[in-house]
Amino acid sequence: AMLLFTSCSPLKIAIKQAQRDLPQGFYAENGRMLGVRFSGTEDPRVIAEVATWLGTPYRYGGMNRLGVDCSAFVWLVYRDAYGYNLPRSSAEMARHSRRISQSRLRTGDLVFFRTKGWKISHVGIYLTDGRFIHTSTSSGVIVSSLGEPYYSRTFRYGGRVRTW
Numbered sequence: 001a002m003l004l005f006t007s008c009s010p011l012k013i014a015i016k017q018a019q020r021d022l023p024q025g026f027y028a029e030n031g032r033m034l035g036v037r038f039s040g041t042e043d044p045r046v047i048a049e050v051a052t053w054l055g056t057p058y059r060y061g062g063m064n065r066l067g068v069d070c071s072a073f074v075w076l077v078y079r080d081a082y083g084y085n086l087p088r089s090s091a092e093m094a095r096h097s098r099r100i101s102q103s104r105l106r107t108g109d110l111v112f113f114r115t116k117g118w119k120i121s122h123v124g125i126y127l128t129d130g131r132f133i134h135t136s137t138s139s140g141v142i143v144s145s146l147g148e149p150y151y152s153r154t155f156r157y158g159g160r161v162r163t164w
Helices: 002-006 010-019 026-034 044-053 070-082 090-096 149-154
Strands: 098-100 110-113 122-128 131-136 140-145 155-160
Touching: 026 044, 044 070, 044 122, 070 090, 070 122, 070 131, 090 110, 090 122, 090 155, 149 155
Parallel strands: none
Antiparallel strands: 098 155, 110 122, 110 155, 122 131, 131 140
16 A cells, blocks of 8 residues: 555656657757756656747647647647647636646646736746746747746746646
């Protein structure tokens, strides 16, 4: 019975399974592409998926690689990396996730912002070291820092979605 309480969580098991067949240099190569330094313990499923979206143009209501908005980007990444269907809007995603503080964020968590008024209006995916990937209206899918003045001012909280 004690083994049940000390064994790995479902998330840790899923990450270890995903890491088993990674090509050599996976974390370093994707880290260079995304402009972050991964430790090598992060979930490779989400890293591999978000990296393929880098540079995709912004398009309001867009749902593919020709153009995507912030919530569609997150929705598509979660669907393709985890096989999980989130709600489609950033406000609904926020309601569907467990709130976590910025200090507890880990790769794959969601980050929510209030960029227009009082409700959640923007979402991205946390990478590591205060950096997150999201869709910018002017630059498409990019990596930004939570420490940038605009994101620091509009950040509300992180969200953790159970994907297993």
